[in-house]
Amino acid sequence: MNVSKNVVKLLVAAGALAVATGAAAQSKGQFTVSVGANMLKPDVTSGDISAPALPHSQGDVSKDTQPVMVINYGLTDNISIESAIGTPYKHKIYGAGAIAGTGQLGTVQALPAIALVQYRFFSPDSMVRPFVGLGVTYAMFQKERGSFGMTALTNPGAGVPTTFSIDNKWTYSGQVGLQVNVTPKWFLNASYIKTKLSTDVHFSTGQYQHMKLDPDSYILSVGYKF
């Protein structure tokens, strides 16, 4: 919430700077860093929790927005490589399907590491440069936290809280984006990344669940060319 507001402020500030001069380059050998926010929104297709469970017991995963730093390097005037670092995305897990309405049953942190190769259209001195990218992602999950509700639904009254873990996965991502060079040094960056991600959830009760998360990532950042 606050992050989003701060991003807006930054963008406004950058917009003011943009008045200064015409666009210059992002070109071969150039290194850029932009800072902003990334909203990571899983597009969940949940499998059913394995027996013993109410048939079609499923899960849903909430979106989260975190600050992000996007680092980009121009291999040529049109081909660049990009990665991003950021704080972990905190996702809430809700009951869905047959157990819809049971509320928040757990939380998990996601740490997607991504490396993209991009093609940037037009010449480095264009004001607006759309780009497309393709890359590899390593989706890492940590701090999987159960809850009273999760235990109640899976192993009630045994005095053994249910825990779960989510498999880390290598996968691939596609990207479309737009860079607006507002000054020779400052730019705005917007990109959308779709990642194909299927993983498995393992519960301490011996149950498991296949989850297609296929997250959508929306990045808005303000950058500087070094």
Add this chain to the structure above:
Amino acid sequence: MRKTSFALALLTAAVLTACGGTSPSAGDQTPKMKFSNQITFGDSLSDVGTYAVGGVAALGGGQYTINGNNTSVSPELTGKNYTTLVAAQLGLPTPCAAQTGLQGTASAGFSVPVTDHPECFNYAQGGARVTNPIGPGNKALDKPGAVSLGQMTVPVVTQIANHLKKVGGKFKGDELVIVMAGGNDALEQLGELSAAATTAGGTALIQSLVAQLAPGTANPQTGAGAIAAAAQAEALKGSAAPAIITAAITAAAQNGNTTAVANAAAIGAKAGADATAAGNAYSAAHGPDLVKNMATAGAELGVLVKNQILANGAGYVIVNNLPDVSISPSAKAQSADTQKLIAAMVDAFNSQLKAAVGGESKVLYVDLATVSHDQATNPGPYGLTNTTDTACDLTPAKNPLGSSLVCNAKNLKSGDVSHYMFADAVHPTPFEYALIARYVLEQMAVKGWL
């Protein structure tokens, strides 16, 4: 130089992901809602040991399931029913029977003084009905000469009254009240219907024999009397149809019916068919009464929940409806028509119950009928491996009561029965009880009660 920086950035990302306490853990295990107590009214499905005394305890029993903690044999064999599991999950004291005792045969250990336990709040008793004080296993239903178990079968209406008496007439409002009944109203009535149909069949059998055999006797009038008397005498001994038929044919022959013996097979077959037809006709004629009676019982339970539980201040009342008895091994052993009748009885009970309490904001109506039906038809996702056979070996040699009340690890059927649905003809295994507990808790979560 710049390439080095980029590599460094990637390295930073990697380092960031590696730090911190990142492994899975239980999270917050405290419920948002804190109930003060669990108070249960009902029958064997909620009973936590009313009859776990005397001979029943000596036989290693006391609850209507696979008794005892046998988790060393299989983790599912906890010996706990759903009320115990729900209480444990909610952090409430382990429920105990508000009354214990037995009123049966002393020599079998089934006569134990009836004792009230003021510190216990599970009033559910095996055999209990909604308002009728005589349920299955009650001494009032004893057959002469047979060993009597002598269950008290205190009905739900009295269970609630006993609780109110104990606590000064009012609920505090923060208790979790659980109500589940109706099964014994169904079983007792089915038993009575079956007995009456058998009687009707027996009468028809003798009538058919007389009608077939008397005309061939020397004096049809005396012959009829003699045949009827012989058949009735045999029936009074408790004999089955073939012996009664033989007695009638013998009497007919003695009274001058020369074709009786030669035609015995055909005469017997017709008499048997007439008897079966009469029994079925009786069942068909009186089945609708049972459905009507179950509707009445369901409505009565609804009124009890409203007028005795809610009206006296209860704030959280779980009303479990009657599971689908028609899928139980007890019902499956009966004719298709009887199974249909049982299904109609369950429906009638539940519709009236739901109509009475379904709209009450302080009531959570849990539809176990639908879930149990689904479990029987779609057992896989529930983890059930068998929904038709009993896990307990109910043969007299292994189980003198023929009931899960005295079933434990020592008199189970061979093989892995831990994921069976039924312990005996109508009662769940601990695994099925755990499934019920989960469903009740799931419904509580949806209702916002967890």
